[in-house]
Amino acid sequence: MHPSPDLPPRWPHCGHGAAQAAPVGCRGIHVPGHDACLAHLDDVDRTAYLATLAPGADIDHRGTPFTEELLSELLTALGDLATGRPCLGRAQFGGARFSGDARFGWAKIGGDASFNGAEIGGDARFNGAEIRGDAWFDGAEIGGDTSFSGAEIGGDAWFDGAKFGGHARFDGTKIGGHAGFRGAEIDGHASFDAARIGGHAGFRDAKFSGDAWFSKAEIGSYAGFRGAEIGGDARFDGALIGGDAWFDGAKFSGHAGFRGAEIGGDATFSEALIGGDARFDGALIGGDAQFLGVVFERAAVMGPLACTGTLDLSEAVFEKAVIIEAATAALRCWRTRWAQTAALRLRHATVDLSDAVLEYPVSIAARSRPFTVDSEEMAEAGLTDPGVRAVSLRGVDAAHLVLTDIDLTNCRFAGTIHLDQLRLEGRYTLAAAPSGLRRRGMRPVRWTPRRTLAEEHHWRASRGTSTRGWTPAPEGEEVLEPAALAPVYRQLRKAFEDGKHEPGAADFYYGEMEMRRHADDIPWAERSLLTAYWALSGYGLRASRALGWLLAAMTATLLAMMLWGLPQNDPKPTSTGTLTGRSITMTTETPDPVNPDGPYRERLLSTERFEKSLRVVINSVVFRSSGQDLTTTGTYTEMATRLTEPVLLGLAVLAIRGRVKR
Numbered sequence: 001m002h003p004s005p006d007l008p009p010r011w012p013h014c015g016h017g018a019a020q021a022a023p024v025g026c027r028g029i030h031v032p033g034h035d036a037c038l039a040h041l042d043d044v045d046r047t048a049y050l051a052t053l054a055p056g057a058d059i060d061h062r063g064t065p066f067t068e069e070l071l072s073e074l075l076t077a078l079g080d081l082a083t084g085r086p087c088l089g090r091a092q093f094g095g096a097r098f099s100g101d102a103r104f105g106w107a108k109i110g111g112d113a114s115f116n117g118a119e120i121g122g123d124a125r126f127n128g129a130e131i132r133g134d135a136w137f138d139g140a141e142i143g144g145d146t147s148f149s150g151a152e153i154g155g156d157a158w159f160d161g162a163k164f165g166g167h168a169r170f171d172g173t174k175i176g177g178h179a180g181f182r183g184a185e186i187d188g189h190a191s192f193d194a195a196r197i198g199g200h201a202g203f204r205d206a207k208f209s210g211d212a213w214f215s216k217a218e219i220g221s222y223a224g225f226r227g228a229e230i231g232g233d234a235r236f237d238g239a240l241i242g243g244d245a246w247f248d249g250a251k252f253s254g255h256a257g258f259r260g261a262e263i264g265g266d267a268t269f270s271e272a273l274i275g276g277d278a279r280f281d282g283a284l285i286g287g288d289a290q291f292l293g294v295v296f297e298r299a300a301v302m303g304p305l306a307c308t309g310t311l312d313l314s315e316a317v318f319e320k321a322v323i324i325e326a327a328t329a330a331l332r333c334w335r336t337r338w339a340q341t342a343a344l345r346l347r348h349a350t351v352d353l354s355d356a357v358l359e360y361p362v363s364i365a366a367r368s369r370p371f372t373v374d375s376e377e378m379a380e381a382g383l384t385d386p387g388v389r390a391v392s393l394r395g396v397d398a399a400h401l402v403l404t405d406i407d408l409t410n411c412r413f414a415g416t417i418h419l420d421q422l423r424l425e426g427r428y429t430l431a432a433a434p435s436g437l438r439r440r441g442m443r444p445v446r447w448t449p450r451r452t453l454a455e456e457h458h459w460r461a462s463r464g465t466s467t468r469g470w471t472p473a474p475e476g477e478e479v480l481e482p483a484a485l486a487p488v489y490r491q492l493r494k495a496f497e498d499g500k501h502e503p504g505a506a507d508f509y510y511g512e513m514e515m516r517r518h519a520d521d522i523p524w525a526e527r528s529l530l531t532a533y534w535a536l537s538g539y540g541l542r543a544s545r546a547l548g549w550l551l552a553a554m555t556a557t558l559l560a561m562m563l564w565g566l567p568q569n570d571p572k573p574t575s576t577g578t579l580t581g582r583s584i585t586m587t588t589e590t591p592d593p594v595n596p597d598g599p600y601r602e603r604l605l606s607t608e609r610f611e612k613s614l615r616v617v618i619n620s621v622v623f624r625s626s627g628q629d630l631t632t633t634g635t636y637t638e639m640a641t642r643l644t645e646p647v648l649l650g651l652a653v654l655a656i657r658g659r660v661k662r
Contacts (some may be wrong), residue, residue, distance in 0.1 A: 011368070014040050014063075027063035027095060037064045038074070050077040052662055055087035056110055066101035068122075075107065080403050090133070104129050115140050123166070126151050137162050145188065156199070159184050167210075171193050178221075181206050189232065192217050203228050211254070214239050222265065225250050228524070235274065236261045244287070247272050258283045258305075260373070264291070266309070269294050274287040276418065280305040282373035284381070289328070291316045300600075303327075304345075304371035308382040311349070318342060327370055327380045333539045338362050347371070348383040351406075355395035358435060364388070365404035398422035409625050410471075414480055418497070419491035431457055434469020448538060453488060455480050456515070486515035506541050513539040543655035550648035554617050557641045561613035564633040617641065 014037040016028035023274060028037025031049050038061055042051060055078055066074075075086040075374060086104070090111035101122035112133035123144035124597070134155035145166035156177035167188035178199035189210035200221035211232035222243035233254035244265035255276035266287035272294045280303050288309035294316045296302075303325035305311075311326050314334035321340040327347040337357040344351075344364045366388035371378040394415035400572040405426035413419060430451040458473035459480060475481050489512035496505035516522055517530040533539055537546035630638060 026065065029062045029064065029092075030058050037061065038406070039065045039067075039070060044075075050074065054079045055080045056089050058089040058091075058111070060090075060092040061096060062114075063095040063097075064093070065097045066099065066102070068098075068103070070366050071098065071102065072342075075104070079386050080108075088113075094136070098122070101125060105147075109133070112136065120144070123147070127169075134158070142166070145169070154488055156180070160202075164188070165191075167191070172196075177197075178202070186210070186212075189213070200224065208232070211235070217239075222246065229583035230254070233257065244268065252276065255279065263287075266290065267307075273297075278302055279431075282378055284379060285309070286382075287621075288312060293317075294321065295319070304373065304378055306380050306383070325367075327371060327378065327383055329383060345385045346388045348380070349388050351388065351390045352392045353390070353396050353401075356391045358397055358400040358401075361400045361401040361402065363404065364390070364406060366406060368405075393419075393422075403428065412454055412477075413488050413492065414453075414455050414484060416488075416491075419488065420494040422495050423499070424495075431471065448510075448542060450510055452484060452511055455485050455488070456511060459485065481520070482515035483519040483521050484515075486512050486519060489515060510539055536648065537655060540651055542652045543652045546648050546655060550645060550652060553641065553645050553648060556612075557583050557617045557637060557645070558613050560633070560637045561630075564637075567630070617645075 002509055014028040014030070019439075022512045025039065026040065028039060029038060029382075031038050031045075034041060034042075034045055034049070038046065038049070040065075050073060055058075057078060058084045059074075059078070061074075076378055078086045078088055085527045086107040088109045088111075089106065091109045091113045094114045094116040096115070096118045098120040099122075101176070102118075102120045102124045105125045106128040107126070107130070109129070109131045112135070113131045113137040116136045116138045118137070118140045118267045120140070120142045121144075124140075124142045127147045127149040129148070130149045131155040135157040137159045138161055138620070140159070140162045142163065143165040146164050146168045146644045148290045149169050149171045150173065151170075152174045156174045156179070156525075157175045158178075158180045160180050160182040161412070162181070164184070164186040164209070164288045165188075166345070167184045169188075172194045172411050173192070176198045179197045179201045182204045184206045186207065187209045189212075190208050191211075191213045193213050193215045195214070195217045197218065200223065201219045202224045204224050205227040206225070206229075208230045209232075210407065211234070212230045213217045213233075213235045215235050216238040216241045217236070220242045222245065223241045226248045227248050227250065227390035228247070229251045230259045231253050233256075234252050235255075235257045237257050237259040239258070239261045241261070242265075243261045245263045245267045247267075247269045248271060250269070250272045252272065252274045253276075255278075256274050257277075257279045258282040259279055260283065261280075262284045266289070267285045268288075268290045272291075272293040274294065275297050277300055278296060279301065281301075283305040285305065285307040286309075287307075288311075289305070289307045290310075290312040290559060291314060292314050294313075296316065296318045298320055300320065301323045303323075305326050305328075307326060307328035310330040310332055313327040313336045314332055314338065316333075317337045317339065319339050321342065322338070323343045323345070325345045326349065328349050331344075331346060331349045331351045333351070333353045333356045335355045336353075336359070339359050339361070341360045342362045344362070345367050346364065347367050347370070368386065370380060372378065387407055388405065389404065390410045390411045394412055395399070395417070397417045399418040399421040402423045402425060405428065406424075407429045408424075408430045409429055411430075416422070431454050433448060433450050433452050435449055454471070457471040458477065459482065461470040461472040462479045489508045492516045493505045493512060496508065497501070513530060513534065515529055517534060519527075522530075530539075535545075536549055537543075539591045540546075592627075
């Protein structure tokens with residue numbers, strides 16, 4: 001609240017003049033030396049009083065009724081002969097009643113000008129006036145138009161609760177201090193184009209029946225329009241506001257234009273109602289831009305605008321199709337509702353879509369080049385990284401969502417509806433598993449490079465073992481267990497497969513299997529089987545792992561054959577017979593193969609044994625029998641390898657196929 005000018009506790013009633021009686025109820029302040037106000041002095045006393053006035057004199061005519069002729073006589077008496085301009089010192093007209101126009105155009109007032117509670121039946125003309133102190137119009141009632149165009153007010157200008165029956169023009173007005181229009185009512189248009197206000201401008205709960213124009217106005221501090229009602233269009237094109245701009249609960253019946261406006265602090269439009277288009281082409285906001293709960297009834301294009309803080313559209317409602325173009329540090333869309341299609345073209349932004357309602361397709365795309373306004377690149381002060389990052393899709397129906405060139409490294413997908421219908425286009429990035437060797441206890445571990453969910457990072461970082469490289473969950477964020485993450489991976493895998501991107505779906509299949517392997521709701525036997533599947537081939541996706549095991553198995557088989565599987569010599573059939581009379585009975589037998597008696601070194605260094613063992617191993621990989629005579633140990637070894645090694649080869653082929661499948 002601003003302090004009011006000093007007023008006497010009770011204004012004396014106007015007394016009787018020399019020639020006439022004052023009307024009952026006149027509250028005009030007495031003229032010095034007389035028992036009546038200026039309006040009720042006789043001609044002689046009024047002439048004598050006016051003759052005592054000189055330019056720059058203090059004037060106190062509170063409560064005095066003025067006609068246009070009487071006011072003209074007063075200002076003429078205070079006129080400067082050199083300039084012809086009325087010159088007043090401190091001017092007090094509080095509670096005065098002007099039956100016609102109040103013409104103070106080009107007047108010079110050296111102190112404060114007080115018109116609190118004044119009643120002006122016609123126009124109030126202060127265009128070109130110079131007021132070195134404060135201007136007080138609290139509660140004033142003006143029946144006609146009001147003009148302060150080109151006026152200069154050195155201090156504050158207070159119009160709280162004032163009523164303007166016509167238009168209010170403050171074009172080019174210069175106010176050195178604050179400007180207050182709290183609760184003011186303007187029946188016509190209000191124009192503050194190119195006005196200069198050194199302090200704050202308060203229009204809280206003000207009512208504008210027509211347009212409110214603030215184009216190219218400059219306000220040194222904040223601008224407050226909380227609860228204001230604007231019956232026509234609101235134009236702030238090119239306006240400069242040094243501090244915050246508050247439009248909480250404001251009602252714009254027409255368009256709201258902020259083209260090229262610059263707001264040094266926050267811009268708050270929470271719970272505002274915008275009946276027309278909202279245009280922010282080239283607007284620059286130095287803090288946050290809040291549109292919490294705003295209803296956009298006809299918004300077609302919002303932006304391009306630049307916001308160094310957060311562009312908050314939480315709980316806003318877009319009833320018509322909209323294009324939002326913004327360069328902002330963050331875009332928050334909690335429970336935002338799009339009742340029609342929407343296209344969001346962003347730069348620098350971190351996007352949070354938690355619980356947003358998408359009734360029609362909504363696309364979010366990163367723009368690589370700066371926005372242009374009137375063929376010039378829009379300034380993006382304070383914003384560096386042009387990339388766009390999504391941090392949450394929880395509660396969103398992804399069936400209507402398209403993301404293009406979006407960084408999903410820290411995006412939380414758990415809780416997304418119809419995640420299997422999400423469309424990812426362009427270049428997108430997900431969190432990667434940490435690379436390089438890690439140590440789990442005394443055992444070295446190497447994580448396989450793959451795309452992962454941010455939620456998996458949070459879970460692995462919370463386990464307390466081998467967590468280096470995994471990103472912990474933000475403070476206050478719930479860490480989900482593998483049983484909850486497996487369905488998320490499954491739906492993302494399906495989304496890629498439906499889009500004919502099977503190689504891209506492979507990482508999500510790997511993540512799904514990993515979460516199943518660690519889930520506590522999976523039976524132990526199944527987890528053991530999954531562990532073996534993971535160890536042998538990375539769930540059929542790691543060809544190098546399967547080929548490594550295959551090479552190890554073939555090497556072991558080769559060594560076993562050279563040491564124990566091959567006999568010393570190939571067994572030769574031996575025939576024995578019995579001669580009885582004139583007949584011979586023959587029996588042919590092949591002796592069992594036996595290992596050589598020599599040392600192992602000789603067996604391993606034998607080129608012949610190596611060649612035979614290699615033939616057995618290679619044939620075993622492709623389910624073929626080598627035809628080589630083997631010892632008992634070699635026979636069983638060959639049987640085992642003909643079962644295991646082709647499986648390992650098949651897993652390697654499957655992994656390669658998974659990476660190149662069309």
